[in-house]
Amino acid sequence: AQSVTQLDSHVSVSEGTPVLLRCNYSSSYSPSLFWYVQHPNKGLQLLLKYTSAATLVKGINGFEAEFKKSETSFHLTKPSAHMSDAAEYFCVVSDRSGNTPLVFGKGTRLSVIA
Amino acid sequence: KAGVTQTPRYLIKTRGQQVTLSCSPISGHRSVSWYQQTPGQGLQFLFEYFSETQRNKGNFPGRFSGRQFSNSRSEMNVSTLELGDSALYLCASSGPGQGVGEQFFGPGTRLTVL
Numbered sequence: 455a456q457s458v459t460q461l462d463s464h465v466s467v468s469e470g471t472p473v474l475l476r477c478n479y480s481s482s483y484s485p486s487l488f489w490y491v492q493h494p495n496k497g498l499q500l501l502l503k504y505t506s507a508a509t510l511v512k513g514i515n516g517f518e519a520e521f522k523k524s525e526t527s528f529h530l531t532k533p534s535a536h537m538s539d540a541a542e543y544f545c546v547v548s549d550r551s552g553n554t555p556l557v558f559g560k561g562t563r564l565s566v567i568a
Numbered sequence: 569k570a571g572v573t574q575t576p577r578y579l580i581k582t583r584g585q586q587v588t589l590s591c592s593p594i595s596g597h598r599s600v601s602w603y604q605q606t607p608g609q610g611l612q613f614l615f616e617y618f619s620e621t622q623r624n625k626g627n628f629p630g631r632f633s634g635r636q637f638s639n640s641r642s643e644m645n646v647s648t649l650e651l652g653d654s655a656l657y658l659c660a661s662s663g664p665g666q667g668v669g670e671q672f673f674g675p676g677t678r679l680t681v682l
Contacts, residue, residue: 486669497572497658497673505667544611552668555601555624558611 456481456547460559468567473517473532475562477545480526487528488546488556489519498544504528505550515539540566570595572661572674580680586647589677593640593661599623600642601671602634605656614657617642646679654681 461476479485489501502513509521515538519530528545545559573592581587593600601624602614613626617636634644640661646653656678660671 488669490673495675497675498660498671499673500670503667503669546669548669550668553624555613555616555626556669556671557613558603560610 456485456549456554456557458545458547458557458559460543460545460562462562463560464563464565466565466567467535469537470534473530473535473539473564475530475543475545475564477528477530477559478526479528479545479547481547481549483549486548486550487519487521488548489513489517489528489530490544490546490558492542492544492561494541501530501543535564535566537566537568540564572659572672574657574659574674574677576677577675578678578680580682581649582682583649583651585649586645587649587679588643588645589657589659589679591642591644591659591661591674593642593659594663594672597661597663597672598640599662600636600640601660601662602642602644603658603660604628605658605676606654611658614644649681651681653679655679 457480459478487504490498492498502511504511504521512518517532542561575590599618601616605611616624620636631647636642656676658676660673662671
């Protein structure tokens with residue numbers, strides 16, 4: 455069985471400061487991990503993904519995440535927040551076969567203060 | 569390429585009625601997944617269709633059903649609506665060229681049950 459825990463339901467940062475959204479996962483086997491973003495009234499968009507290659511993954515809009523097996527974590531970071539980053543972020547786990555559904559975390563709402 | 573489209577975008581129904589939601593995937597995509605998003609439960613997987621066959625099913629009652637047509641368009645139906653069915657219903661598609669877990673989401677159908 456797989457599960458994802460997003461440790462913060464809401465994170466608030468000032469524009470220009472770093473962003474850290476935390477995610478821990480549980481999986482019976484080597485997982486694939488993803489971060490999706492949902493802007494208001496829009497569908498989810500894939501930010502980045504980890505499958506089995508480099509543990510530091512770079513995504514769109516300056517986001518990156520590091521897979522740490524020893525800590526079962528996949529935290530999302532960005533050096534400098536922009537107002538347009540305000541959205542809901544979802545950490546997602548899947549097995550590598552693609553035969554099982556994606557499992558979503560509860561989401562973290564990111565607010566960016568001017 | 570046009571994105572995933574969902575119709576209608578908003579829907580208001582009363583308890584006991586039934587509803588049908590439609591999803592048109594990205595051209596060439598044969599896999600369509602449906603999710604229910606609520607503030608309390610987050611994003612929950614409903615079912616996935618691939619080439620007109622249901623490939624996976626989430627833990628929802630039998631009132632929730634779906635189907636996929638030969639052109640990959642998909643519909644989901646909810647019968648005997650309950651207040652708790654009020655949610656944003658998201659459809660996502662994937663196809664050749666996408667890695668495991670990479671899905672393209674539509675904007676969703678907002679269903680309100682009164």
